[in-house]
Structure formats: structure tokens, C-alpha cells
Amino acid sequence: MPIRLSQLFLRTLREDPADAEVNSHRLLVRAGYIRRAAPGVYTWLPLGLAVKAKIERVVREEMANAGAQEVFFPALLPREPFEATNRWTEYGDNLFRLQDRKKADYLLAPTHEEMFTLLVKDLYSSYKDLPVCLYQIQNKYRDEARPRAGLLRGREFVMKDAYSFDLTDEGLTASYRAQRDAYERIFTRLGVDYVIVKADAGAMGGSASEEFLSPSPIGEDTFVRSPGGYAANVEAVTTVAPEALPINGLPEAKVHPSPNTPTIETLVALANKDVPRTDGRLWNAGDTLKNVVLALTSPEGKRSLVVVGLPGDREVDAKRAEAAFSPNEVEPASEADFAANPELVKGYIGPVKNGQQVLGIKGSSKIRYLLDPRVVDGTAWITGANEDQKHVFDLVKGRDFDADGVVDIAEVRAGDPAPDGSGPLELARGIEIGHVFQLGRKYAEALGLQVLDENGKLVTVTMGSYGIGVTRLVAVLAEANNDEKGLIWPEAVSPADVYVVAAGKDDHVYAAAEQLVAQLESAGKTVIFDDRVKVSPGVKFGDAELIGVPNILIVGKGLEQGEVDLWNRRSGERRSVPLESAVAELVK
């Protein structure tokens, strides 16, 4: 049966919804695919459900091809398994928590590592049972601080999440590869542009990890790529540390007054005026060492400070900092933090060495001091003197100061070298559509998933987890496929194969259109049929463009000449063809 617009539960909108920030959100609401029910929570209308179902079918087929088996977990889960892995706490405010009538703690699952681990533990006990890969397509919940962009970052959303279970690391690598290959097939079949980038594996406690990003100017993820094929999200880019330099012969450090230098620029200007370099070159921002105070909050709510020294021409990248300090939350130190730690002289913070005063630099802070990887032994810096309105010059790492460790959280910039030597990086934005992850044994250890190996010895299973944002894909596809008139779906996900418009008032237009619809359906095509009698052709064409089925068949005034129009929504090409060949053209 065709979807008849005379019956379809649909109301297209001329106006953009007030809360829509991006094209996909705007158009999916206007074209009647989704409606907002609460912030970050959406209702699927019939057309939206059709697109979602097509994506799910492709995902299921490729999961089956990859040997993964479908199961279905509850979304409402007890606290205990998440307590065992500490994620009950680590998830912080992102987790929806609730209690049942007996005051037992529950959560709405943001992901299901724990439950899959426990299920395999429940059913399996021998190496002969492995490998196994399980998946589900299921509603997930995350209490996002800022749900945005419609389906792109929702609080209730559909994910395909898969989990592999292997005895050995080689097995995990193979399972990971099988899912990664399936993801490539899925995104290719769906017509989604994607880049595979190295991802930061730290937070999940695993080893290898890659993200599938769909390049998009509205993407929340920044990633880098090099001409030689390196690609990573910014959190995962590692900075190549330069070689250490010889310390012998470097000028001595000296403190110099530096009033009115609130910024790196003013400091550099003062330096070039008052303390010119002996080698004739000019000081620049990269010669300064900026010491940034960050406040870390652990999942348990414990707050601590850390000082990070990095070249003054780089800012701290918030996402890289979050990744590096995960599971802590990171924010700039507050006025209260500075007030509580008077040794941190705001604007003039300098390094310390072994917690001791360095030269004329005051302070012996107990606060952890970390350095950017570029700050290697033998590099000399202009930096704060830990004293108001004073800086120190020619302070040499390895001679005058040291750090408690290295932290790689400075921003990545276009032109930075790829860590694998494959050339300068370029930056782009993308939307995360998939994530493949070698979890390793973290969850199996926490939850006691062991099996007997060939020798009757208990061994801990190694796991992978693999996610695709199903509802997010609807938005990604809408975002990448639209124009000012509306959506333009790739054929693989279009809510129908053909959109038939009966344009006119005469009964024979509708009769001819009905016949064509029946023929198309006999040929296996799904059809949306605009059979509304009292709607003008102009409105019908507008709705057709808005709804975005790629192939449109117009039955209208050409009918008297025995012709109908084929309209390619993507190219805009519209041409008349004989009535009797229309179906053949659309089926071929």
C-alpha cells in the first residue's frame, strides 16, 4: 500500500521551529519527520520512522554478515553492575538515576558494557563458546548538559551497540576488525560520508579505539588529517616532543619587572623593548611559558588544582584536557581557588623545581605541575616569577625547573606535524557516527567474566565495544543532504523509493496516478502518493521538495499529451516521458 498524503499523519510547516539551530533539525521538523517532546527527547512521526527503519535494516544485515547476534536489553537497569565498574559514579550528571518504590537504585542505561559482560558470564563458561559478538538496537539515555541540534545530541536516542568477547588479544583484534569492516559497509551503503580517526582510549580504560566521523561544519568533534593518511580526533593527537637541547652555555635566568603585561602580547612587547635577546632575534609568543591553573573534579566530587605549563602561543584545548584528566571534570581555576592558594600569583605564575623555589622565583607549591611535551630539557623561557609584576627570562628546563609529569592538552593547529611523520595536519569538524573500541579486560575483570581455557585454567575474557548512533545518523544524513527547498535523501534511506504527485483537478489525473502507483508497487517500489484533491500543484511540489524523496513522478497537465514528468530532486532535472515508459524508467 502506498503512503497516501490524504491519509498520512503529517503537517508540513512553512516556518522554522524556534529552537532549531541546524538544517537537519529545522528540516526534519518542518517536513514532518520528528517532533520535540522535551529537551533532547523526540517523537518519531511516520516518515521519520520509515527512515529510521531503513537504517536499522542495513545495520542488522551487516551485523549478521559480521557474525553478530541480536539481543535486547532493558533500558532500566539496577545500580549494582555499574557500581562494580564505578561507572555509577563516573558518569556524574550524565546518568539518569531513579529509585523504585522500594527505594532501590536504578539507572537508564547510557551504554551496556556491564550487562553484556554479565550476560555472557551467565551463559558461557568455556573457551569453546568464544568468540561471540552480540549487539542490540535500543534506546539509550544520557542526561546531556546541553542537548542540541535536534537528533544530533539527544537525551533519549537509539544506538546499535555491539560487544565482542574473545579469549586472546589476537581474537579481539579480529573481532574488532570484523566490526570495523561492517561499519565501513554500513556507512557506505547508507551513503554517509565518513572518516575513520584514531580516538582517545583513555576514558574507557581500553587500548585501541577509532571513531567514525562524518565531516560536517556543524560537527562537535574536531579531527585532524595529514596528506599521508593520518587521521585522529583532537583528543587522540599526540604531540611529537622535540629533541632535548644542550644546557651548557645558555644565559643565566634573570628576573625582570614586567608591569602591565596582562596578555602574552603585552609581555612579548615589553620583553623586546626592555630585555632584548642577545642573539638579535625578537622574542615571540612561543618563547613564553604560560602556566595555566586548572581545577579537576573527580567523580566522587573531590576538587584539586593542577598547573600546566605550555608555550604561550598555544591555548589549552578543553576537550583534550577533559580526555587527559578523565574521569575528572576540568575547568579553569576560580577566584576562590586563587584566594585559597596565595602562592599562585595570578598572571605571574612560574614553574617550580622539586617543589622548591627556583632562583629568584618564589613559591614552593604543593600543587602538581605538568608540562607540555614541547617543553624539553634545554629550552629557555620567559615565564612568571611567582611574584606580582615580575617575569623571569631565560629560565631553562632541566636546569632551573622541572615538572611532575607531561600532559598533552595544548590545542592542535593546522600545520602541526602528524605524529607518524606523514606531513602537516589539517583540521576539520565532524559528527561522531560510530565508535569501535578495544576495551580489553577491564569490564571482564571488574565483573568476573572468566572462562576455562584448553588447559582447564580460568582466564579473563577480553572485550570490544562498538557503537553506531542510529537516530543521530538520520540527522547526519539530513544534514548532508538538503538544499534551501528541503531534504534530499540518499535512495538507501529515503522514506519511499518514488514520490508520486497527482497535480491537477481532473479525475483522470488521479486515476492515471493511481495506476502508476499500483505498477510501481508491483515492481517492488515503495511509494508516497500525494493524492490530495483540494491542494494546489504549487503546494504539492513544495511538499515534495521539503520531504525529499529523490525520485518524483508528476502526473499533471502533460497527461493530455500522454506524458508524465520525472523530477530528480537532487539534480533538479525535470523531464517529460511517455506515460507508458515512466514506471520502467523509475524501476531501472
Next chain:
Amino acid sequence: MPIRLSQLFLRTLREDPADAEVNSHRLLVRAGYIRRAAPGVYTWLPLGLAVKAKIERVVREEMANAGAQEVFFPALLPREPFEATNRWTEYGDNLFRLQDRKKADYLLAPTHEEMFTLLVKDLYSSYKDLPVCLYQIQNKYRDEARPRAGLLRGREFVMKDAYSFDLTDEGLTASYRAQRDAYERIFTRLGVDYVIVKADAGAMGGSASEEFLSPSPIGEDTFVRSPGGYAANVEAVTTVAPEALPINGLPEAKVHPSPNTPTIETLVALANKDVPRTDGRLWNAGDTLKNVVLALTSPEGKRSLVVVGLPGDREVDAKRAEAAFSPNEVEPASEADFAANPELVKGYIGPVKNGQQVLGIKGSSKIRYLLDPRVVDGTAWITGANEDQKHVFDLVKGRDFDADGVVDIAEVRAGDPAPDGSGPLELARGIEIGHVFQLGRKYAEALGLQVLDENGKLVTVTMGSYGIGVTRLVAVLAEANNDEKGLIWPEAVSPADVYVVAAGKDDHVYAAAEQLVAQLESAGKTVIFDDRVKVSPGVKFGDAELIGVPNILIVGKGLEQGEVDLWNRRSGERRSVPLESAVAELVK
């Protein structure tokens, strides 16, 4: 691709799970269809998912045939719409409530009347848009006090819920009929035995309401039916009030001591000894008027008492009382209630007339007094004298006492007359599998769903709601189709059409089985294939019986004679057929 037992994520169990009370639960767990994740919350394993998917497919097809359109709502919903209909409060402890990070109130939806109403209000505005019927198949949440019997009463479960929207009462009747007819087709196709019974419509505020019950000894619902075709659940049975009797000439009421009569039986014995009837008959329990004190708790938590007078040979039926006093919760009055209301002389409570003392009967309670419909004017009773150790005899309704109203909460008994005169009732137990409901305008009024009629006048829409318990149906089907060996699925819901067992060790057994599996799949049959090489035929046959696919094909030792075995799981019949005709037999 067949489901291969060598690969399938499955572990059949020999032992019953400790918490399983009923056959369906026991067998669905043992045969590897489901696993418990928390009380009333289940995980679906691959076989279970296959059965559930088959049910969902039938439901979708029949919803489409009935003209209903599929949508999909969030399960996580904001409080406000449920506040507008008062259900945020009325649901009491059955509702899972939670707060997001901004402390906004949310709930996990137990049903979606409010959201569908608001969605139609959002999209539609004219009589031309109606009627429309929408449905979803979706996870629902109810914090049941006693989750039990596996999938039969869970806290997270899948429902198909549909909602119709009409302009007129006649339209609602037609929409209701279309869904009711679809339900009959669905249950018939699925092979579910069902009875349609009149249901109590009170709680939902609507008018007509019917339940689809599947008769089962483990059912929680009691229903009645008459030889003439009347059927109702006990909550909906109305008692036929007898004709009033003449009051003139009845003996005067008199108070009589009645020590040591804690029960109706002891009271009747004392009456026949001390106060014999003047007409020579014996007193019996039906001549006594028992006054029961009930405590009602409103959704807002307000507690009040009510006294209900009913013939002493009947008990109060808890479910009928819950329905009659809904949305209040009902429980017997507590000792504290009696202590706080000393006019209620426990064991000797009598009626009052206009709140006044009746004859020698003390007390002028402000507590509401309601009577069973059988207590009509002119009936004379033995009842409490509102005085310790005293009863009153020949107290006549309409002469000596009256009530504030009638309430029909006495138990229904086999042999009671059907209210429509269609004969004596018999009682049976059933499991509710569907519910169709004419809601009327309650929700549309509460949420302001109005459309313009032909005359440009705003009219309030009338609604129906229609539910099927999808996951419960899996349990109902399992409960009705099993034997001591395991499950026996109806073909329409079996996880596969054919279950092929390769029974033996020889390679050619497996090769022949593989060929048969391929032929069956080419003929459009879905197959589970027990291809496990190291498992004995006995274990394989046991698993086949436990898993319960109705048609089993055994490839084993008969192969040397060119024969395989067809095994009908339901009848137990097992017969040899020539290898080359096996597929044809199974396909026909």
C-alpha cells in the same frame, strides 16, 4: 542463513530458575529465550527476540489493515502533560519518576494518552484531518508492587498502544470497532485463545471498554460468562437489584444481646437459637447485613473511611472495590482507624438513617455509609446494633435505615444471574492480553485538543485507546503451549519454521543436513539447525523439545536407508520419510 546452534548465543538449562513460578517463565528461561536483569525486567536473547519480532510483525500488519499509522514516542517524558490530567499523582507508586540534572521532573511512561493527544493537537486543527488512528510498539514502564511470573507482569515491557481521534461519538464507535476487529484478527493469527469481556471503564473516565483475556488457570483476572454469551471481568459485572418489597406488616426491629458472635456463622447459630423467625424458616447468612469498614487513600494521600453494608453471605471483592473507589486505594480499616472513630463498634457495626440513631441503635457517624444493591427497601436484616455484644433483628431498609448510596463491590459467585438475563454466570481466570477503550473527551478536554468543525466552530475531539501487551503475549503463548518436555510454539510465532537436527557423528549426516537446510531456506522457510558435532543425539533431541519449534527434521541413522525423520513436536508423532521428499512435506 539458518540459526546454527554451534554459533547461537544460547545455553539451555536443565534446572528450573529459582524464581520461576509459572511454566512460561520456567521454560522461556530454560530454553534460552529470556534472562532476568532485575525484578520484572528482562533481557531478550536471540530466540526470544525472534518470537517477539514475529508477534510485532503480525500486529503491524493488522494495524495497517485497520488504517492505523505507526509513530514512536519517547519513554522518558516530562511531568507537565501528566500533571494536566492528574495522572502524575493518580498513578501513585506505579509510576517511575525521576529528575534530570536541572531538577526538572520526568517519568517513564506507563501509557501515552497525554502525548498522543498533544501530538494530534500539535499537527491537526480541522475536522477534515479526522478521523486518525495512531499507534506505536514501545517499551513501557510500571513500577509494579509485585512483579511476577516472568514476562506476565513486568516493570519494563513492550506494548502496542493505539489511539483514535474522532469528531463524533459515531466516529469513535467506528474507530473502536476497527481496532477491536484488528485485535480479533491478531489473536486469531497468533493462535492465542481469547475471550472478549466487558471491562470497568470508570478509572479511565471513559465509556465503553472491553478486555481481551486469554483463559488460563494462572491468570490474575477473574472473569464471568453466561450460557447466553455475556462475558465481563469481575470489576465490570453489575448486580441486578431485586424489586423493592412492601414494608407494611413487617415485624418491628428489636435489639438482642449477641455475645460471642465473632463470625457470621456464630451469629446465625445464636439467632436460630435465641431469636427464631416467626415464619418458621431458619435464619441464614444471607439474612445478616455485614457492615465492612474500608479505608480509602486518595492519590494525594488523603485517607477517609467508608462503611459498606452487604449480605453476610458475601465478601467484599478487593478488585471490584478498587475499581469502584478508583482512583483511591482501598484497604480494610486499621486498628488505628477504629480507635480514632469510637462510634464504629467493631463486630457490632450497624447502619444509620440520615446520619441519625436508628431505634435502639446508637451512633450518628459522619462516615459515609453505602449499601450493596441487593439491600433494597423492604428487606429485613440482622445487623450490628452499634453497641458491644448486641445485634438488632428485623431492621428494615427504607423504614429503619438508609444509606448515602449504593456500591457494587460484593464478590461475584458462580450461579449469580448475568445482568443481561442470559443465564447463570460461571467464573474463570484469564490473562489480559488486550484492552480496547472508548476514552471519550476526557483527555482532549484536559489538554485542549479541539478542531474546527464544518461550521467553523471549535469542538473537542473524542478518543479511544487500544493496547496489546506484546511481551506478555510471548508468555501467554508459552504458557498455553508447552508440555513437560518444553515449549511447543504455534507456527505463527515459532522462532523458526523448521528445526533441523543432525543426529550422529558421520560427516555425511552433516552434509545431508546442510543440503536440506539450504533447500528449506530456498523454499522460504526459516531454519534452526542443530549442527553441533560434539553433542549427543539425546541432548540434541532434548534441546529440540525444550526450544519448541513445532516441526522438527531429524537427519540421522535412517540416512543409510535414504530416510530422514519428521517429528511433530505437538502431537509427538515421528515418522520416516524419504530424504528427497522431506522438504516437500515440510513446505506443503
